[in-house]
Amino acid sequence: MLLVIYMAKIKVRLYGLIPAKFVVKDIDIYKPFNLKKLEKEIISKYGDVIHKDYISDRGLLNHQLVRIGDSSGRRLDYEDDISGIEEIWFIVSISGG
Amino acid sequence: MKGCTGRLLRVNLSSGAITKEKIPDEYLREYLGGTGLAARYLYDEIPVNGDVFDENNKLFFSVGPLNGKQFPTSGRCNLSCRSPLTGIWLDSSWSGKFGYNLKRAGYDAIIIEGKSPKPVYLYINDEQVELRDASFIWGKMVSESVRDLYEQCGDKKASCCTIGPAGEKMVKTGCIIGDTTKAAGRGGSGALMGSKKLKAIYVYGSQSVDVPDEGVWKKTVKEITAKINENQTSQALKAYGTGVAMATAPQTGDAPIKNWTLGKWDGFEKVNGIAMAKTILKKHSPQCHACPIHCARYVEIDEGDYQMKGEGPEYEAMGVFGSMCLNDNLESIAYANFLCNEYGMDVISTGSSISFAMEAFEKGILTLQDTDGIELAWGNVEAILAMIRKIGDRVGIGELLGQGVRKAADVLGKGSEEFAMHVKGLEIPMHDPRAFFGFGPTYATSPRGACHLHGYIGGFDGAGVMPEAGLNEPQEPHALKGKGFLAKIVQDYCSVMQSSIICFFTLYSVTPTDLAKALTAATGVSYDAQEIFKIGERVFNLQRAFNNRFGLTSADDVLPGRILTSTIGGPNEGIVPNFEEQMKEYYELRKWEDNGNPSKEKLHELGLDFVISDLYG
Missing domain, CATH: 1.10.569.10 (Aldehyde Ferredoxin Oxidoreductase Protein, subunit A, domain 2)
Known part of the structure; x- marks a missing residue:
């Protein structure tokens, strides 16, 4: 029997969630996946350095403070299908001067 | 009041007269300093008629109770006048160490009036105050002017502010630069300074500033500095x-x-x-x-x-x-x-x-x-x-x-x-009301025109809370309700910050309760969060009344139509603020009349009774 495992590589920008860090990471994740699964993967990898304000009581990212979007800037939330997306931004609002 | 010097330096460039005046104690208690004190003085002293470049337009430089010691971000200085660019109220502040030196020289404020017949600079070294010939720096770029000014005046611990060629030529977007790069940028104050032939102010101060209890003050400074350091936004700003x-x-x-x-x-x-x-x-x-x-x-x-x-x-x-x-x-x-x-x-x-x-x-x-x-x-x-x-x-x-x-x-x-x-x-500053709806009413009502600092919404819209003012949850940036409220509370708080005066980047970490505590430690007057909001509201409404006297009405509280139409593409395509409803909410909360004047009741509540007869006859 041939076992095929679908693995996706997704570029994730974590801007400001880790204090003073603006990092771009490639994350490998099994398909199918959704935003909730991706957030869990992010928290498993970086949860110890992401500021506590940005993690919700449910162990996901706190969407009140973390804004999520695709590379075009379209906002994303849990109900959106992100399976075809290659890049996702997670940002916190920082206002310049 | 402790924490303040209680002294104002009045410099008349026409006559060359320099006097040192006592500032009424109630002005300091009710307006603190910075932009608040400026509003209280300039409301009385700038006549409603006349051109912005008339000699009776004045420049008001001011610090507040938190300047002159080691309170975090307290190097700032405010300047105010009637704006050459807009014809209405202007305040602008800059960082560096000018505010620190001015306070330690023994002054809460400098008021510049009249016009000099020739280029001069104001030299302040504690009690020694002189108008000096500035012909050696007139016509020079800012960095060259600053270099030559320090060479003549000497002390590297001092500070200065100057204008460049734009201010000298009265370009209406000309500004005042603190030392070589810290701009009090907005509204054309440099053009007014140039019209007065005042090239620069050099200031050095060596006197200490009294606070009621040095131990309490130091503890307060330490606590608030730690909060600023721990804040994520502070860390991001520090990094990049x-x-x-x-x-x-x-x-x-x-x-x-x-x-x-x-x-x-x-x-x-x-x-x-x-x-x-x-x-x-x-x-x-x-x-x-x-x-x-x-x-x-x-x-x-x-x-x-x-x-x-x-x-x-x-x-x-x-x-x-x-x-x-x-x-x-x-x-x-x-x-x-x-x-x-x-x-x-x-x-x-x-x-x-x-x-x-x-x-x-x-x-x-x-x-x-x-x-x-x-x-x-x-x-x-x-x-x-x-x-x-x-x-x-x-x-x-x-x-x-x-x-x-x-x-x-x-x-x-x-x-x-x-x-x-x-x-x-x-x-308009580089913050789009289609991205953060709170900027809509903020820009429309700021006393100096489109301004992101009179209500530093960026620190709150979608990001922050202010329980002291009833903001208990971060607002969604595109929320259809609450932006009038958000604009008001942030404007009032920012007015206090710019009267104290400290940097707006502490807005992310220094709460109204913290600021009240700091002001209490500095002055000995017992302030709480509600009291400082009232001061902020008082200052904001007095600046509003200043503008009302120059003919500003609700018809001026508008945004360019382009901002109320969608961007082409991008994250906010198809999204525009519900501006009319925002403004309705804002006006109701402000208790402003339909014509744009603060209501008599509001003016009375804020202790601004002296304004009522000007606006209502």
Whole structure:
């Protein structure tokens, strides 16, 4: 029997969630996946350095403070299908001067 | 009142008279200092009639109870006047160490009146105060002026503020620069200083400032400094400067693109604080007095066409000379910023005027004949730099653009008023109300015109809470309700901050309760959060009344139509603020009349009874 495992590589920008860090990471994740699964993967990898304000009581990212979007800037939330997306931004609002 | 010197220095440039006056104690208690004290004095002293360049327009420099010691970010100084650019209220503050020195010289404020017949500078060394000949620096760029001024005056611990050629030539977007790079940018105060032939103020102060209990004060300073240090936004600003916000602009849509039309621009990848750190950044700039944030950047460009050394571009410069002009050349943006500092010109107004001119050129309203053959095409770096020089030298098309986009559109006509992006004559900062709805009522009602600092919404819209004012949860940036409320509370709080006076970047970490505690420790007057909100509201309404007397009404509380239409593409495509409802909510909370005046009841409640007869007869 041939076992095929679908693995996706997704570029994730974590801007400001880790204090003073603006990092771009490639994350490998099994398909199918959704935003909730991706957030869990992010928290498993970086949860110890992401500021506590940005993690919700449910162990996901706190969407009140973390804004999520695709590379075009379209906002994303849990109900959106992100399976075809290659890049996702997670940002916190920082206002310049 | 402790924490203040209680003294004002009055300098009459016409007569040369210099006097030291006592400031009424109730002024200090009820308005603190900074912009609040300025409002209280200038409301009485600037007559309603007359031109902005008449000798009876005055410049008011002021500090507050938190300056002169080691309170974090307290190097700031405020200046106020009737704006040459807008004709209404202006305040603007700058960082560095001028405020620290002024307070330690023994003054809460300086009021400059009259006009000098020849270029002078004001020399302050504690009690020694003199007007001195400034002919040796008149006509020089800012950095050269500062260098020569220090050479003559000596003390490196001192500070100064000066104008450059733009202010001397009374360019209406000319500003005052603290030392060499810290701009009190907005509204044309440099032009007023130039009209008075006052080139600079040098100040050195060596006196200590009394507080009621030094131990309590030091403990308070330590606690608040720790809070600022722990804050994530402080840390981001420290790491990458204010330009860090350009990195998130593709997602928020905060930074305007192509004179506020587009919603998407690939150039953000190259034009942001992180990109700057990887390229031209050498180190953090020398910090402002007692500042734990260190947002300023020191950059060096050693080769090529844009060689410069000095303070790098802030977020606003990256916006106006970058995305607004479709220019993704970061070195050229740094150089454009450098040129503005050298001429002594407001970056936001200058860049916005150039973006406006580019659109006028694209539409054929401006031609090569108007621009002396310069191709004012989007993204043309050389055209941007040439325009800055023309504005600063007040030559060619620069003569018109240096009067701001409102005036430029009045003169050019042909529909250009549709894309002249200003409120009350002040060009709009690089924060889009379509990204953060709270900017809508904030811009529309700020006393100096479109201003992001009189209500630093960016610290709250979608990000922060202020339980002392009833904001218990972060608001969704596009929420249809609550933005009038948000604008009001943040404006009131910012008015207190600029009366205290400290940097707006502490807004993320210093709560109203913290600020009240600090003011209590500084002054010995028992303030709480509610009391300081009342002070902020008092200051804001007095500045409003100042403008009402100059004819400002609710009809002026508007945004350009372009901001109320969708961007083309980008994260906010199809999203526009429900501005009318926002303003209705705002007016109700402010208790302002339909004509835009604060109501009699509100004025009475705030102790502004002296205003009632002026507005209501």
